Each structure stands twice: as C-alpha cells, then as structure tokens.
Amino acid sequence: MYSLRKKLRYSAEIAAFSLIFIITLHFFSLSSIPTGSFGSEDGGSNLNVIIDPGHGGEDGGAVSLSGMKESEVNLDIALRTRLIMSMFGVTVTMTRDTENINYPSEAVTVRAKKVADQKARLDLIKSLDNAVLISIHQNYYTSAKPFGAEALYAPTAGSENFAINMQEILISALNENNYRKASKIPENIFLMNNISCPAVLVECGFLSNPAEDALLKTDEYKLKIAAAVASGYFTSERLLKETFFGGLNESENDFLLY
Numbered sequence: 001m002y003s004l005r006k007k008l009r010y011s012a013e014i015a016a017f018s019l020i021f022i023i024t025l026h027f028f029s030l031s032s033i034p035t036g037s038f039g040s041e042d043g044g045s046n047l048n049v050i051i052d053p054g055h056g057g058e059d060g061g062a063v064s065l066s067g068m069k070e071s072e073v074n075l076d077i078a079l080r081t082r083l084i085m086s087m088f089g090v091t092v093t094m095t096r097d098t099e100n101i102n103y104p105s106e107a108v109t110v111r112a113k114k115v116a117d118q119k120a121r122l123d124l125i126k127s128l129d130n131a132v133l134i135s136i137h138q139n140y141y142t143s144a145k146p147f148g149a150e151a152l153y154a155p156t157a158g159s160e161n162f163a164i165n166m167q168e169i170l171i172s173a174l175n176e177n178n179y180r181k182a183s184k185i186p187e188n189i190f191l192m193n194n195i196s197c198p199a200v201l202v203e204c205g206f207l208s209n210p211a212e213d214a215l216l217k218t219d220e221y222k223l224k225i226a227a228a229v230a231s232g233y234f235t236s237e238r239l240l241k242e243t244f245f246g247g248l249n250e251s252e253n254d255f256l257l258y
C-alpha cells in the first residue's frame with residue numbers, strides 16, 4: 001500500500017513535470033516574435049529577462065527550520081531557471097550569480113551594504129530596455145502551518161496578468177492544494193516598488209513549513225520550481241511583449257487597469 005502510494009506520487013511528479021514542458025513548448029511555439037537576443041539598436045522587439053535571486057552576500061534572508069539560508073535556495077532556483085530559459089533561446093541577465101556580493105567601500109554596516117546592493121540591482125534593471133523582472137525568494141512565517149508558492153506583482157503595467165499566469169502554473173506544477181492567489185507586492189519591498197518594468201516576485205515556498213523545507217533541499221523540487229517559473233514566463237511572453245510593443249494602442253488604459 002505504502003509503495004503503491006509512493007509510486008503514484010512519483011508518476012504524478014513526472015506527469016506534472018512533463019506538463020510544465022508541454023505548456024512551455026505550446027506557448028513558445030505560439031510566440032510569433034523570435035526570442036533570444038537583446039533588443040537591437042532601434043529598440044528591438046525582444047524582451048530583456050532579468051532574474052533576481054533575492055538576498056545574497058551579507059544578507060542571507062530567512063533561515064529555514066533546518067538551517068538552510070534563503071539566499072542559497074534563491075540562487076539555486078534562479079540558476080536552474082536561467083538554464084531552462086537558455087535552452088529556449090532566452091538570454092537572461094542575473095542581478096547576481098554567486099553568493100558573494102562586492103559592496104562599495106563606503107558601505108560599512110549591514111544595512112548600508114544591503115541598501116547599496118538593492119540600488120545596484122535597480123540601476124542594472126533600469127539600464128535595460130524592454131526589461132522583465134523575475135525575482136526569486138522564499139517565504140517565512142512565525143507558525144509552521146502556511147505553505148505554497150505565491151506570485152506577487154509589481155505596481156507596473158503587465159505585472160498583474162504575468163503574476164496570475166505564474167500563480168496558476170506554480171499551483172498545477174507544485175501543489176494543487178495551494179489556495180494562494182497572485183497578489184500585489186507590499187509597499188515596503190524596495191526593488192519591486194521602484195522599477196518601471198513588468199515584474200513578478202515568486203515566493204517559491206515557506207522555509208518555516210517542515211514539508212516545504214524538506215522539499216526545497218532536493219534538486220528535483222528546485223528543478224520543478226525552475227521549470228514552473230520558466231513556463232510562467234513563456235505563458236506570459238506575448239502579453240509582456242504587448243506591454244512594450246503595443247498593438248492594442250491603449251497604454252493609457254493599461255495604467256488605470258494595472
């Protein structure tokens with residue numbers, strides 16, 4: 001009985017993983033504008049995908065029940081996401097690709113270092129045309145109960161629908177019992193409230209939940225999250241391109257709607 005249940009769970013995981021790729025391939029093939037290189041000098045028609053692994057350097061973020069650092073989990077998932085997206089021809093810019101961060105010499109306190117790092121990330125994002133930001137984080141709560149991935153959207157055009165698509169795929173790929181809905185990022189999150197491009201912050205799981213803490217230790221689960229995040233992007237790619245390159249000619253309404 002036990003092994004049968006285990007077997008069933010295993011095939012469900014394979015099915016979920018295959019599904020993510022089918023979704024990805026489906027939407028990728030629908031995409032009429034080729035992706036893969038940075039915008040050309042005339043503004044281009046490609047998006048600049050930026051993946052931001054939250055925290056890093058002297059800011060480890062939250063610590064899981066078992067002592068895992070959020071910054072390391074974020075980086076691991078972000079690098080896997082970049083790898084998957086690169087297989088589909090998308091060039092990804094990372095706000096960091098190691099745990100180490102070089103701070104300016106005038107930043108002495110941890111707080112000053114964190115502020116300098118966030119400003120550097122913001123400058124990088126603002127320097128790219130047609131940017132789309134995906135920030136990767138892990139959640140933490142004071143009780144062990146809450147679980148489930150959550151997509152949070154920036155108050156910028158295109159972000160809400162991007163997060164709704166992302167949330168749907170996170171649920172179907174990771175946990176069908178996750179009741180969370182895409183929601184607006186709290187106002188105290190600096191980066192997400194100071195960018196002007198479409199952006200989603202993915203809280204992949206709760207480090208305070210024993211089951212998710214255990215899952216986030218495994219390569220399989222982190223790969224599955226990365227595939228879901230990549231799928232969330234490909235599903236939204238056309239919508240995101242419309243945000244930049246129009247076709248609808250209703251940019252004034254977009255600001256009201258989003």
Ligand SMILES: [Zn+2]
Nearest residue numbers: 054061137138
């Ligand atoms: Zn975080």
